[in-house]
């Protein structure tokens with residue numbers, strides 16, 4: 364594998380185009396190629412990699428799906444998907460280059476015999492494009508179809524090249540199913556051939572969390588229970604469930620966002636410094652955090668479901684009135700919890716987490732709230748003017764980091780006001796931030812699993828979720844509480860904070 368680092372070019376660096384080396388020649392086989400993820404995320408990501416010269420010269424894409432369409436129709440569909448979803452201007456020549464190595468084959472992989480024509484098509488494409496038998500299998504398919512496809516792909520004759528498997532979320536729907544899927548996959552592939560997706564890990568701002576913590580000397584000494592009062596992590600969405608009712612009714616906010624994205628953000632915030640920035644070292648540290656998480660008491664968890672309301676100026680309907688949602692559905696569209704990490708660094712410092720659909724606005728943030736000053740030497744009208752410092756990590760949108768400081772308002776006497784010290788990506792770097800999937804596909808082709816989750820990590824995440832879900836049944840609190848669409852969630856979530864004299868951030 365070529366892992367040579369390119370010369371550091373300042374312009375390319377500022378434009379966000381510095382690549383980690385070029386991957387080996389390879390073929391990407393996408394299962395579920397005509398699906399939504401492929402159209403909205405995967406093809407636009409491949410296109411952006413092509414524009415930035417990050418794909419190998421010998422590269423091909425084989426789409427596999429149920430729909431019976433020709434190569435030409437598939438290419439045309441993918442072209443319009445790229446035109447619609449690309450973050451970069453559409454360039455005809457780049458697209459033509461990518462499309463020339465793109466084929467499609469319709470197959471039902473439940474049927475063992477279907478594997479034959481797919482491997483024939485794959486070998487023909489490999490021979491035509493000189494991809495040397497290196498294969499990435501991207502499973503953008505529903506969980507129910509996973510085992511069939513993995514079972515089938517595992518039997519395909521080795522070619523002398525490497526093979527890697529990218530498995531989309533959700534990875535199982537509880538601990539038992541995740542274990543079963545892990546066992547099934549690991550009987551056929553080795554752990555270092557398996558790349559489990561949590562696309563939040565591919566976001567630039569999430570990767571920057573480690574750099575912020577471990578490349579700046581000022582944070583580590585105060586990053587602990589002595590100086591931090593609490594941490595708030597918010598994954599708020601203004602969208603509803605769109606056309607995903609069937610999926611969401613079975614999933615809910617706890618499985619859809621808390622089990623993966625929220626817990627990953629928590630682990631990256633709380634983990635110990637890894638000895639080096641390699642996949643296993645970082646994943647070991649994250650697993651330690653998951654193992655130290657206390658199971659929350661039932662009054663430390665809130666689940667809500669949106670009613671009707673007004674979101675960003677538009678009237679919206681209740682969850683139960685969404686198409687294909689049961690009128691008596693008890694699926695939660697909001698989840699909040701107070702979590703405690705039982706270790707020396709964090710004992711006594713709670714982590715409040717929340718996620719939900721149809722909230723006031725789209726916002727993912729991590730707020731580190733420091734303890735307040737022990738004594739104020741100023742004569743002020745009100746001590747309320749002096750708020751504790753907050754380090755706010757804006758994961759999205761308005762990507763950046765800000766720190767609140769208390770400053771003296773100019774003039775006679777002492778009046779204090781909170782001001783912000785900001786770092787915004789848009790102001791410091793010239794390029795748009797790459798999409799998470801660009802980084803993830805590229806990393807997999809380079810054989811770097813640092814931004815993917817390991818089997819034990821996923822199982823630890825489910826262990827906590829299963830315990831929380833079991834307590835809902837034990838305590839009979841099966842029904843979520845209602846909240847207005849367009850609000851910040853149920854009042855019970857406010858109470859969760861207020862009983863300890865804290866409040867969710869509002870600005």
Ligand code: BG6
Nearest residue numbers: 532562600602619620624727759
């Ligand atoms: C997905 C969830 O994993 O993440 C969706 O299944 C959610 O329900 C999405 O909308 C949010 O991702 P992003 O990148 O838009 O924050």
